[in-house]
Amino acid sequence: DGGITQSPKYLFRKEGQNVTLSCEQNLNHDAMYWYRQDPGQGLRLIYYSQIVNDFQKGDIAEGYSVSREKKESFPLTVTSAQKNPTAFYLCASSAGLAGYEQYFGPGTRLTVT
């Protein structure tokens, strides 16, 4: 899983609560990403950040928010507005956006009941 850590590995929340997923990297990468993976599906991009204090919406950003105050950190908040938040969330980083391999964290499995 390289130099990317995600915590916690499992997270349980009640419906209506916001929850923040942590992602930290020590690879000195500029770009960071958040993906969502549902069973039997590929990865769908939620948000990505090319540089500190800048981030862009991905294909499924509704109900999610992010911040990029430090190069090493890219936390994802799943808000109560996200209609179906139960999923496996993966954070990744890369040296740049185009033409670079992405390094993934171990993932956080979020269950909302």
Add this chain to the structure above:
Amino acid sequence: SQQGEEDPQALSIQEGENATMNCSYKTSINNLQWYRQNSGRGLVHLILIRSNEREKHSGRLRVTLDTSKKSSSLLITASRAADTASYFCATDADSNSGYALNFGKGTSLLVTP
């Protein structure tokens, strides 16, 4: 948006056999990457092939790219039980969200002893 589509969805072989997975995509790309995911874990990068390359090797892995057919294949030779995982292709191309690495839904490979 998921541009890459892997085929087959699932593949079961015996140790020692070769495994071939295919990926098709829709629009022009700059690069195509293959990743591996063990159950419940993050993705691990395998190979990146650029649009001007036709073939690339890494150990027991061989990747081909045919830009005229918009397709790529991943060949794993002399498979081992430890190769059991899901394999994803990912293409980098502009999407309606700006830059994105688009993942397919993956091929689930089972290698039995």
